[in-house]
Amino acid sequence: MVNNPQFDNLPPIKLIPLNDEAVSVVQQQGRRSATKTSLPTDIRWVKVLEFLRSNNLAPNSRKLYERELKRFLGWTQLHYHELRPRHLGLYKEYLRDEVKTDSGKPLSKSSINAGAAALKSFFKWMCYTYPDIIATNPTLGIKLEKVPLPPAQSLTxxxxxxxxxxxxxxxxxxxxxxxxxxxxxxxxxxxxxxxxxxxxxxxxxxxxxxxxxxxxxxxxxxxxxxxxxxxxxxxxxxxxxxxxxxxxxxxxxxxxxxxxxxxxxxxxxxxxxxxxxxxxxxxxxxxxxxxxxxxxxxxxxxxxxxxxxxxxxxxxxxxxxxxxxxxxxxxxxxxxxxxxxxx
The missing domain is CATH 1.10.443.10 (Intergrase catalytic core)
Structure with missing residues (x-):
């Protein structure tokens, strides 16, 4: 080894032994750190939560909107500014042809409309609240399914x-x-x-x-x-x-x-x-x-x-x-x- 006078005055390196408990803590911290970095926050969902908080929704309506918007975000990884009307058209086809109820039946027209209505409401809010993110509403061309108006459930x-x-x-x-x-x-x-x-x-x-x-x-x-x-x-x-x-x-x-x-x-x-x-x-x-x-x-x-x-x-x-x-x-x-x- 070549002696270097530049390092002669440095303090000696002191090794601190770790007991088993300390090693375990360090390993857990490392795993937590790895978990945090491997699961970044989906900014798209943050906007959904803001939308839900800012609207005066009845509990059932809020639950429906949350479910439908979560389903949509699970279907595509595109950010809001990347979405086009054709994407929403494909999503409506997905609801009609691929999504099933708990009993294995296709979604009814009313259920498809509920999903489309949730998206329409959300993107209308996004365009108004964040015009710098999304200037054009991609849901404007989406047509709702024609559903006969159900009769009134009046009590006799x-x-x-x-x-x-x-x-x-x-x-x-x-x-x-x-x-x-x-x-x-x-x-x-x-x-x-x-x-x-x-x-x-x-x-x-x-x-x-x-x-x-x-x-x-x-x-x-x-x-x-x-x-x-x-x-x-x-x-x-x-x-x-x-x-x-x-x-x-x-x-x-x-x-x-x-x-x-x-x-x-x-x-x-x-x-x-x-x-x-x-x-x-x-x-x-x-x-x-x-x-x-x-x-x-x-x-x-x-x-x-x-x-x-x-x-x-x-x-x-x-x-x-x-x-x-x-x-x-x-x-x-x-x-x-x-x-x-x-x-």
Whole structure:
């Protein structure tokens, strides 16, 4: 070895022995480091999460959007600015021809449309929020499948009588659930009811600041429903609850969440239980909304006013309710024309 005076004054190298535990820690740190570098964050998914947070989506809608957008990102590795309408056309073919349900059947036209609608909504938001990333919406040319409008799932008068009778069979939740049904029969969505506070009710109207269409809505309540809601709130006050304008209008009776805001799933569970007692299979909250919309038109309320009351943005979606009222009017006109009373 050649001596180099330049290194004569350097301190000697000291080797520090590592015991087994120390070696294990170093190895684990190395593995964690390797894991972090081998799984980079997908920036595309970050934008999806931002989209989901920035939109006022009902729980079910959020779950659907998240599922469909995750499926799309799993189908392609292209970044958003690289996507073209042809890619979206190929993806729609993929949904139609290759994706299967849990039972092994092809996706229905409604399911394909749900996937396409989620993409349309997301890319519209991306173009508006990040025009520097994506200037042209690649979903503009995507056409939705033609699907016949499903009939309204309105409850009959006889079924509603069974619902009212079933409420009398409830125990601890009887007063709460009776008030809940009285709100549901005025066409509110479950997600809208979750957000209601005591201050949302002024004794006559319900004020909904946040709705599915992002437009505030006033819902007038009939006299009996106002009385039921007043009695429910009075009962809670008498039981020692300090009600303020920000207190939840509907509260949970679940042991783990007692006194807290009634959740979206809590509403569905309550209605499902009422359906079991009433002997109505698969009763769900939205059926009361369908019933309300249908009844408004049968009462002769102008369709434009009815849509304002229900908060329907789409005239096409509301068409299912006008069909029945028009049919009823046609039947009545026929019996008048032949001089007979309609049964």
């Amino acid at each position: 008068d006889e079924q509603m009588e069974r619902v009212w009778s079933a409420l009398e069979l409830l125990g601890e939740t009887k007063q709460r659930d009776t008030a809940l049904v009285h709100i549901l029969i005025h066409g509110l969505r479950a997600g809208e009811i979750v957000q209601l506070n005591v201050g949302s009710f002024d004794g006559k109207l319900l004020f909904l600041p946040n709705t599915k269409t992002n437009e505030p809505r006033l819902v007038p309540l009939r006299s009996e429903s106002r009385d039921v809601l007043e009695a429910y709130l009075q009962s809670r006050s008498e039981q020692g609850e300090d009600l303020t304008s920000l207190s939840p209008l509907m509260i949970s009776h679940h042991a783990s969440y007692k006194g807290e805001r009634l959740s979206y799933h809590g509403i569905y569970f309550a209605v499902e239980k009422i359906g079991e007692l009433a002997g109505i299979e698969d009763l769900h909250p939205h059926q009361f909304r369908h019933t309300y919309a249908t009844d408004l038109l049968l009462l002769g309320v102008d369709p434009s006013h009815a849509r304002k009351l229900t908060g329907h943005q789409s005239e096409k979606a509301f068409r299912r309710y006008t069909l029945r009222s028009e049919q009823e009017a046609a039947i009545a006109a026929y019996y008048r024309a032949i001089g007979e009373e309609a049964e």
